[in-house]
Amino acid sequence: MHSITLVVNGVVREATVPARTLLSDCLRHHLGLTGTHVGCEHGVCGCCTVLLDGEPVRSCLTLAVTADGHEITTVEGLAGPDGEMSPVQRGFNECHGLQCGFCTPGFLCTATALLRDNPDPTDEEIVEGVAGNLCRCTGYQNILKAVRRAGELIREEA
């Protein structure tokens, strides 16, 4: 067993995990943060995407022990301190960017980093940016609208 310390959504969290524990399972089972969804567990679907030191990564393709000492942001950490939704969350809300919602945490984390680095992406850049996230309801058109809208909100509030 390995004792690790992660800074999850700004809070120092400790966990004792076997080396083989995936970061996705550590977040869900050890830390109780079930907002990170686990879909395919081999890096294809993107549902488990979280931010590792600010960069979106697949938590199912990262060992928890490798993340020891690093900062993680999950979907639970995207809203503001009083629970107000982030611009990306508002974009998805306004544009009906989710149906069943299973893929949504991954899309939100991916889009948050995408728009932070590039608040005014072209449609092509948005498609490329979220191409690694699958939505089995196939609600892609509204997801793209939601990311576009989130970009507008970020630029308005800048």
Next chain:
Amino acid sequence: MKPPPFDYHAPRDLAEALAVLAGVGERGKVLAGGQSLIPLLNMRLAVPEHLVDINRLAELDTLSVASDGVTVGALARHSRVERSTQAAAVQPLLRKALRLVAHPVIRNRGTIVGSLVHADPAAEMPAALTLLGGSVRLARDGGEVRDVPAADFFTGPLESALRPGELAVSAFFPALPPRSGTAFHELARRHGDFALAGVAAAVTLDESGATTSAKVACIGVGSTPVVLDVTGAEPDEVAHAVRGAIEPDADIHASARYRSHLAGVLATRAIDEANGEARRALDHTGR
């Protein structure tokens, strides 16, 4: 879909990593970005007794760009090298190839050297390294270091010249001569998937505009990247030459005949684009 148990090692520096690798030998696997290894662990296709995590070796998180080429350390993530304008200026094929590697989120974590060592016959980085005549630097405990040319490094599907106890510490992608152009074309079932077939091309012209070198590296159509010299071939002969040099396998995704057809079409496009880029470089530098 969970990894099997293994003994985990988290060395703090290169010397410690090499000592651990020397101890575990062929029972150990190196974990860098994990974007190929962890799926294999999750699916229990790989069951190493020891996992040596090199993510704490900051000394391997390097990218150095010189006029003669680009050297990437074993912890340089795909995304870092993709974003480097200096690396793209010295060796433009690197960025063109990197943009075809999976998805941006995978590239945030995956490493170039890891892709090389994984040696997937459909992967882009082995083809780029082989086409450019680059090399991989391997280190082992005791200070012994060897540089293996790409042509000797890829020995089979998912097989490389890396020996038990060795660690691939860096890879060198040489620059091309002036008046050169490159291209990388591939076709995948879905965006970001491994390609059914792909072709990287590099063309170099002399000062009069005559072609001094034209080469392609084909992926997905052999057990390792298939490099072919097509210098002197007419544009309509390239596809035929490529199809004559490869023996692709059939699988659930495509028939051998379709892969062969595809490689020819992609090679024609890649050579055409590389040639155009080389001609623009020639015009730019003046004759």
